Amino acid sequence: MKKTCDLLIHNAQLITCADNGRPFGQFNQAAIACKQGRIIWLGPTTEAMTFNAKKNINAKGLLVTPGLIDCHTHLVFAGSRANEFAQRLDGLSYEEIAQAGGGILSTVQATRQASLQELIDSTCQRLAHLKSQGVLTVEIKSGYGLDFDNEIKMLKAARAAGNKLEVDVKTTLLAAHALPPEFKNDRQAYIDLICQQIIPHVAKNKLADAVDAFCEGIGFSFEETKQVFDAATRWGLPVKLHADQLSDLGGAGLVAEYGGLSADHIEYTSTASIKKMADSDTVATLLPYAFYALQETQKPPIKAFRKYGIDLAIATDSNPGTAPTTNLLQCMHMACTQFNLTVEEAVLGVTINAAKALGIDDKKGSLEVGKTAEMVLWDTQEIADLVYWQGQIISNQILMSK
Numbered sequence: 001m002k003k004t005c006d007l008l009i010h011n012a013q014l015i016t017c018a019d020n021g022r023p024f025g026q027f028n029q030a031a032i033a034c035k036q037g038r039i040i041w042l043g044p045t046t047e048a049m050t051f052n053a054k055k056n057i058n059a060k061g062l063l064v065t066p067g068l069i070d071c072h073t074h075l076v077f078a079g080s081r082a083n084e085f086a087q088r089l090d091g092l093s094y095e096e097i098a099q100a101g102g103g104i105l106s107t108v109q110a111t112r113q114a115s116l117q118e119l120i121d122s123t124c125q126r127l128a129h130l131k132s133q134g135v136l137t138v139e140i141k142s143g144y145g146l147d148f149d150n151e152i153k154m155l156k157a158a159r160a161a162g163n164k165l166e167v168d169v170k171t172t173l174l175a176a177h178a179l180p181p182e183f184k185n186d187r188q189a190y191i192d193l194i195c196q197q198i199i200p201h202v203a204k205n206k207l208a209d210a211v212d213a214f215c216e217g218i219g220f221s222f223e224e225t226k227q228v229f230d231a232a233t234r235w236g237l238p239v240k241l242h243a244d245q246l247s248d249l250g251g252a253g254l255v256a257e258y259g260g261l262s263a264d265h266i267e268y269t270s271t272a273s274i275k276k277m278a279d280s281d282t283v284a285t286l287l288p289y290a291f292y293a294l295q296e297t298q299k300p301p302i303k304a305f306r307k308y309g310i311d312l313a314i315a316t317d318s319n320p321g322t323a324p325t326t327n328l329l330q331c332m333h334m335a336c337t338q339f340n341l342t343v344e345e346a347v348l349g350v351t352i353n354a355a356k357a358l359g360i361d362d363k364k365g366s367l368e369v370g371k372t373a374e375m376v377l378w379d380t381q382e383i384a385d386l387v388y389w390q391g392q393i394i395s396n397q398i399l400m401s402k
């Protein structure tokens, strides 16, 4: 008797991103069977006729990858920062713009003024573009509210946008993104607000999946970041960190000491911190668009990450100040051209390693039995095309079983 399934894809070139001993976990002339939202079988196309499928798709030898994952974005915001782009071209630095009250704080003002519905609507526009590239899981941070009500509003907007577009949104509390102007003479009072009120409320109401901070000279210090991480840990929330982007404050090492999911940016990360990341299996998330937009010159220490076996993820960092992009495939391209990643590293960076950076690699990021049935069929037989064309020319079709 034939087995039943909801969706059967056959005659596919599967880019499984699983560890099967072949580059990309590639599996040619393959078939994949899905039922009730899960992958239930993978095998050669010649054995696929043992299934009775409600929907049958002949991939005609084209590529099928897992749904892509953007593991670091600031997709919820209001206002525009296009003017700062012009200011930077006129010679002002990111720090100078921030110190003059621009930068993050101008987005904070606009985001506080926006209604929940306005934030949901504008986030949906950006999320829809990511989804058009086969991105089916997106991490979205708060961090432009910087007070109790507006941080919560951002997290709710992120979840609502995900529900509306059927994209799996993972939310991260980033209240420690910038010091709100009303606390400029009392930094500790703001840290206390985050640790004693915002984190407990977010944890109790399950509004966020992780807690993040901006550990930097223009953000929060090593000691302040520790307080935020201590509170997150007390409330059972995993941590990640904007670390070592403009200088080495030891951020990547710190997040690793807390068993954190990922250290992100990491241009200035030291070997001592990388060793700690290796011990804690913390992912290194590369954000090549921000590197490009800020015209940085210090590249992340890719060779050292490889040497110590650190998993590399790639994300858009989509945000109105330093990464006006919703093009994850272009970011893969940039990680290759700017940071010398291989095509395989770029593909794993938006699939299995991005899943690790979100702590969901038991469910997503690769095509394996038991994982979520979210696939993308690409109109090419050449995996390098995804990276090479930067999201142009190569069309795709999202295939899901629910």
Ligand SMILES: [Zn+2]
Pocket: 072, 073, 074, 242, 317, 319
């Ligand atoms: Zn960021």
